[in-house]
Amino acid sequence: MGNEAIAGDAQRKKVIGKLSLLFLMAMIGLTFFSNTINNFTLPRVQTARPTNGALIKEIFGEGTVEVKSTREEYADANLRVKEVMVEQGDRVSKGQPIIILDVNELKSNYQDEQARYRQLQLSLAGAREEQAQKQRDYDNLKYLFDNEAETAVNLQNAEKNLVDAQRNCEDIQLNLEIQARKVDTLAKQVANNGVYTAPVDGMITELNFAQGSMTNNSLPLFKLADLRQGFRLIVPIDNDLVDYVKPGDTVSVNILSLGDKRTEGKIDKIVENSQHNGEEKDLWIDVSLEGLTGGEKGEIYLSKKTKPYANLVPNSAVYNDSSGSYVFVLESRKGPLGRSNYLQKVEVNVEDSDNEKSALTDMVMGEVVMQSNKPVEDGDRVLKEAAN
Structure with a gap:
């Protein structure tokens, strides 16, 4: 009996040990499996x-090409347009006729103004003779007054007459100078027979008066782009990027309206943007590319390293x-x-x-x-x- 009890107890311990081992292995497996599942959800x-x-600051922008220098020609008098010799966008040479005004009436006005100028010259000569006479009268009365042979009232009247004569001379002299400028202007207009020519080689960018219309001096007869002075691309950028660019920097330029032609430009100036003052500034970029006439759309790219x-x-x-x-x-x-x-x-x-x-x-x-x-x-x- 004793041996059987001992054997049974050993058997139970063995079973319990196996069950404990199986439980431990199951717990480890469940823990590992649970951890693995949890890892999939993390x-x-x-x-x-x-x-x-x-850092690398990349600056992109789009803008418009414009001519650096534009000439404007005005008519000093309101005249009828006789003929327009060119069209907007035409390239012209220095001295080429652009527009012809009818100066027939102007020639008559010129003759009238010349006559008016001569009248003023005669008036000035007469006024100066009168001033000289008033000066002599005053000097004589002053001599008599100093010798107690003339009254103070007569001397005062003579002095007033002298001042009036001097003022009259000055007024006529001013009118004569004004008339001289008017005659000179008319002379220039008549001299070219109303033909206004291109002052330099360039391109017509604006024509403000058609044939048969009347000119006025509030608008130029025409605007001429001086192509010799080159072109600039004006591109607005945000103020927070301005610190990364400076005049003299080279930028990559792509002219979109010329079939994506690419070139390099150089920043000439950085100025305030007139439409978004305080928020943006304009980069003025010098560009040179065959085919530019002004008005083309372009884009730029520039990268700069920070500190x-x-x-x-x-x-x-x-x-x-x-x-x-x-x-x-x-x-x-x-x-x-x-x-x-x-x-x-x-x-x-x-x-x-x-x-x-x-x-x-x-x-x-x-x-x-x-x-x-x-x-x-x-x-x-x-x-x-x-x-x-």
Whole structure:
């Protein structure tokens, strides 16, 4: 009996041991299986370490080509247009007739104004003789008055007459000068028989009066682009990009309306944008390209390096909320089944950025999350994946 009891007890212990082992193995298996399933549900993230270096500022813009220098020709008198010799857009040579005005009536006016000028000359000569006589009268009365042979009233009247004669001479002299300028202007208009020519080689960009119409001096007869002076492309850019460009910088230029012809231009000036003053500035870019006439649409590209930064992270690593900017730093912690990765939210200040990276003023230690397959929060456990 004793041996049988001992054998039975040993058998029970053996069974219990096997069951315990099976239970332990089952628990380990369930724990591993549960952990594996949990891993499939964890957010998967890709990370990057902060680097140092410069940002690349890329400047794009579109604008319009214009001629640097434009000449305007005005008619000094309102005359009827006799003939228009060119059309808008025509290229012309220096001295080529552009527009002819009817000066027949002007010639008659010129003769009348010449006669008026001669009349004023005669009037001035007579006024000067009268002034000389008034001066003599005053001198004689002054002599008599000094010798107590004339009254003060008569001397005062003589002085007044002399002042009036001097003022009359001055008025006639001014009218004569005005008349001289008028005659000179008419003489020039009559001399060219109403033919207005191109002052330089160039292209007609504006014609304001058709044949048979009357001119007025509020508008030029024509505008002429002086092609010898070259062209500029005017491109507006945001004020926050102005610090990265300066006169003398070379830019890549693409003229869209010339079949995407490409060339290089040089920034000549940076001026305020008249339509968005305080928000934008205009780049004046010198360009030279065969076929330009003004009015073409063009685009530019320019890349410039910023100053070096000590802490650069991908733009996708920077998040924003109502309290500011932050990044998620990957933190490794040891657990019962090995090490696991958790997220730590770190607030940061972004000093500058380009199309790919952001420069942080705060030093960030460790890897930052730049991509996640699902939304994440501070303290989340995540799986780290290799970056593509």
